Amino acid sequence: MHAITRSGWIEVISGSMFSGKTEELLRRLRRSEIAGQSVAVYTPAVDDRYGEATIGSHTGRQWEATVVDNEGDGPLDILDDDPAEVVAIDEANFFSDALVEVCNALADRGSRVIVSGTDQTFRGEPFDPVPQLMATAEYVDKLQAICSVCGEPASRNQRLIEGEPAHADDPTILVGAEESYEARCRDCHVLLTGDRPEEERPFESAEADSTND
Numbered sequence: 001m002h003a004i005t006r007s008g009w010i011e012v013i014s015g016s017m018f019s020g021k022t023e024e025l026l027r028r029l030r031r032s033e034i035a036g037q038s039v040a041v042y043t044p045a046v047d048d049r050y051g052e053a054t055i056g057s058h059t060g061r062q063w064e065a066t067v068v069d070n071e072g073d074g075p076l077d078i079l080d081d082d083p084a085e086v087v088a089i090d091e092a093n094f095f096s097d098a099l100v101e102v103c104n105a106l107a108d109r110g111s112r113v114i115v116s117g118t119d120q121t122f123r124g125e126p127f128d129p130v131p132q133l134m135a136t137a138e139y140v141d142k143l144q145a146i147c148s149v150c151g152e153p154a155s156r157n158q159r160l161i162e163g164e165p166a167h168a169d170d171p172t173i174l175v176g177a178e179e180s181y182e183a184r185c186r187d188c189h190v191l192l193t194g195d196r197p198e199e200e201r202p203f204e205s206a207e208a209d210s211t212n213d
């Protein structure tokens, strides 16, 4: 916390997938531990890519974390009471907008709050609540990966379904890593739009259509 005001602050680490957000978060957590500060790390239940109670980078580094149910606002209450000097939240893109209020309450109370999450959906649109957190934070780092097509800096998330670009109608949430996503630049990012055969539509679109029959 700040010595004079006793308040904390929010740091956001954002950018495309594979840009090094989790590596940077882990680096900051290691430094906090070296400084002898208490550290608490939270990860959403939806992201089990690296095992239930850890956060992990694409290079395999890990840190123990408390798993929080990201459905609805209620489960976020456990963060409210966290007395740690440093509170980190990974994969913020999976949480509801209630995360913004929780992070602000923690910072008001004196914690250093570090939030990591990708800021764009596979459509290239803002991925709530990360943009709101970026606007509220004292510090924002937007990292870039390397475009897997052209090698330029990449700020977009290319979703690939069986190797093909995803359609704009696809559901926003799809947990995954290199099997379903690539980092790409604006120019190389591809999003399919327009009509497609019913059998190729995502489950919920096909279901919605059938209830209208």
Ligand SMILES: Nc1ncnc2c1ncn2[C@@H]1O[C@H](COP(=O)(O)OP(=O)(O)O)[C@@H](O)[C@H]1O
Pocket: 016, 017, 018, 019, 020, 021, 022, 023, 024, 056, 057, 058, 059, 144, 145, 146, 147, 148, 183
């Ligand atoms: N296209 C890419 N651009 C940059 N790094 C990549 C790429 N693909 C894989 N990587 C690896 O991913 C690491 C970053 O992993 P990670 O911190 O988990 O990223 P993020 O949390 O942003 O998804 C890099 O250090 C690199 O080893």
Ligand SMILES: Cc1cn([C@H]2C[C@H](O)[C@@H](COP(=O)(O)O)O2)c(=O)[nH]c1=O
Pocket: 016, 017, 018, 021, 022, 047, 091, 093, 117, 118, 120, 121, 122, 123, 157, 172, 173, 174, 175, 176, 177
């Ligand atoms: C773009 C996008 C991503 N996701 C998911 C895919 C991954 O599980 C995470 C991002 O992980 P990272 O640590 O930033 O690599 O988010 C999603 O569900 N929907 C999307 O549009």
Ligand SMILES: [Zn+2]
Pocket: 147, 148, 149, 150, 151, 152, 184, 185, 186, 187, 188, 189
């Ligand atoms: Zn490119």
